[in-house]
Each structure stands twice: as structure tokens, then as C-alpha cells.
Amino acid sequence: MKRRDVIRMGLAGAAVGAVGVGLGARVFAQQKMVLKATDVHPLGYPTVEAVVRMGKKLEAATNGRLSIQMYPSMQLGGEKEMIEQAQVGALAYARISVGPMGPIVPELNVFNLPFMFRDDAHMEKVIDGAIGDEMLKKLSDHPTANLIGLCWMNAGTRNVYNSKKPIEKVADLKGLKIRMMGNPVFVDTMNALGGNGVSMGFDQLINAMQTGVVDGAENNYPTYASGQHFRYAKYYSLTGHLMIPEILVFSKKIWTSLPAGDQALIAKLAKEAQQEQRKLWYEREKTALEEMKKAGTVITQVTNKKEFQDAVKPVWDKYGAQHAALIKRIQDVK
């Protein structure tokens, strides 16, 4: 068998698998390459749909040479696993929350502080502007993260839900075991609010709610509705404690094997996806809320938001102090 045929065979199975063999980008430029992408959410979810649409554009722009194969619904594991797979080049695109990226790139943790953004418009101005670009670059330039930050996506506001009771005030959280994303800032946030924050991957959450390992979790409407979490935790309270953008990352290992033209195309399409996902997001927030109501979710307003904001002050002291200048810049975005 000729060397070229061997390469072809490798590429047919998993394009990304061939990256490690140390061949020049010139050889690959001619070859078909299927870029694997993954997301914890199901097909049709705004983040998934945006990446699927991006794949179609990529395919059209390269006459089918580059395409994206989407693995939705945690088929490749939770977000921690997705990050690891992108880092080693086992997949190309991972659409993850900024949540689990905070421990890897410290500056990103500023987006993970409770009550950091005033509202969606504020968050969008930050991610669409200079700070958003700088943060993506920080990630891409990070010496050991091994990821390229491509773009941001909307993820609305996260609220607490549980199987026991409505949360109206901070004291109502006392004793409740609430699943938080794997990042100490979130566990500390829940603990500061008087609950018991339990760090856990998204892929373990349903089982944990079913078995009572946790009493609930916290998330935006679309995640709660798409994951049918109302089946396990019907009290959804508008605590609004976190507003965390999503991030689309790309494996640096695969990125560096691509010719500059392909890199530029992938980067451009990602920027377009950032805006496209936003439209899908607001539509899905509305339908998710309807699904929640139909499913009998008990939606509760908190009586005094400031009480919640005051309670998380220790989290700001612990995680925000070293990023005071960046925080000020974010707050100054009007």
C-alpha cells in the first residue's frame, strides 16, 4: 500500500486522527476533513443549531472539503470530557460554558462571578466588544489550555430550582443540596447563599436529582426545559444569580495543522454564529418558559434581589480582588 493510501484511510475514519502523524498542512489541504463537534444539549438547542448551521456554511464554502459532524446530547461526555478531548485533538469543536473554563484561564472567571452582568444587553456588549475579544485571545494564547477561543454565545440567566420548596429569600436555600458546575467559584457562591453547593458534571445531574444526591440545581430556562429537569425539581425560583456566556472552543492541536485560509474561514464563520445563536436563543427562552409552565413548574420571584447580592460578597472578595481592573472595565460598559 502506498503511503498516500495509508494517509487516506486514516483520514476517512476520523480526520482529526491523522493530525498527529506529522504531515505538512499541504497534504491535508486537498483532503476531506470531517471536524467533530460536541455539545451537552440536544439537537435543535440554540448552541447546537448554531454550530450545525455553521457546518453547512463551512461545507458550502469549501465545496465539501471541510465539514462538521455534530455529536449532541453529551454523546462524548460532559463538559470536562469535552474540554479534554478538544485539548488532545480527539475532537475539533467543543461548545461549553465559560463555567468550567474559569479554573483553566483565571481571567475568564470574572464572567463567572455572581451578579457580574446587569442584564443580557450588558453581557452582549461585553462579549461583542474589546473585552470579549481580549478574553478569547487570552484563552487562545494560554500556554497550556491547548484551545482556541472562537466565539461567544448567549446563555441567559441562571436560576435555582429544587424538588422541595419555592425559594423567595436567601434563608429558604438553607440546607438544600444544589448541583453547581465544576468550578470552586460556583460552590462558594451557593454556600455563601446558605445552600450546600455540590460540584458535579452536567452529565451526572439527572441521576443525582433522581436519586436525591442533590435536591436541585440552577440553570437557564432552555436548559431546564430541554433537559426536562422539571420532572425532578418543579420549584424554579428567579434568583438570577449567574449570567454566564457560552464559549465555542477549537482544538489547538487541530488548528495548528490547518492552513491559514481555513483558520480564517473557521474564525469568520464562528463570529457569524455568535450573532445567529443569539436570535435562536431568545426564541428558545420563550418556548422553554411555555414548556415549563405547561409541565407545572412553580415559578417564584425572589422578594429582594439585593439580599442575594449582598450574601455573595465574600465570593467577590475571594475571586474578584485579583481582577479588579478588569471588573471595573466590565462594569463601565454601558
Ligand code: GTR
Ligand atoms: C448550561 C450550559 C451548558 C452547561 C450546563 C451546566 O446552561 O449551556 O454548557 O454548562 O449549563 O450547568 O453544566
